[in-house]
Amino acid sequence: MKRLLSFKYAFQGLGDLFRTQPNARIHLAIAVLAIALGIWLGLTTTEWALICLCIGWVLAAEAFNTAIEYLTDLVSPDFNVLAGKAKDAAAAAVLLSAMGAALTGLWVLGPPLWRKVVLFF
Numbered sequence: 001m002k003r004l005l006s007f008k009y010a011f012q013g014l015g016d017l018f019r020t021q022p023n024a025r026i027h028l029a030i031a032v033l034a035i036a037l038g039i040w041l042g043l044t045t046t047e048w049a050l051i052c053l054c055i056g057w058v059l060a061a062e063a064f065n066t067a068i069e070y071l072t073d074l075v076s077p078d079f080n081v082l083a084g085k086a087k088d089a090a091a092a093a094v095l096l097s098a099m100g101a102a103l104t105g106l107w108v109l110g111p112p113l114w115r116k117v118v119l120f121f
């Protein structure tokens with residue numbers, strides 16, 4: 001029962017993430033687009049594994065960033081240089097993960113997409 005409850009709390013966290021964080025919603029929309037493109041392009045198993053890893057990685061970074069923002073606001077509601085640095089570092093983690101995912105997405109989806117475009121014309 002306790003195990004089941006921890007899943008419930010995790011899903012509560014997911015709900016809060018997508019309700020309160022516009023950036024998480026943007027990343028989710030990009031993930032849905034990448035999955036739709038992947039289905040259309042007929043990716044291989046390995047390519048799907050890379051896309052799934054990237055999606056999980058970026059959304060997890062968003063969740064950690066949100067957790068750090070909440071904790072920072074709790075611990076330091078007033079201006080504090082260290083609080084700012086903590087939030088900036090968390091935001092940098094999201095940026096780095098998104099840049100890695102964007103490059104991987106280009107690498108995996110780019111060539112088959114290009115072939116489709118060339119075949120079309």
Ligand SMILES: Nc1ncnc2c1ncn2[C@@H]1O[C@H](COP(=O)(O)OP(=O)(O)OP(=O)(O)O)[C@@H](O)[C@H]1O
Nearest residue numbers: 023069076077078079080081083084085087088091
């Ligand atoms: N308590 C604070 N003390 C000092 N600087 C802060 C503090 N809170 C926020 N900042 C600065 O303002 C920036 C924006 O903080 P904010 O809490 O608005 O995050 P955000 O822009 O809403 O992030 P996200 O868009 O990822 O939700 C931080 O990255 C930090 O540089």
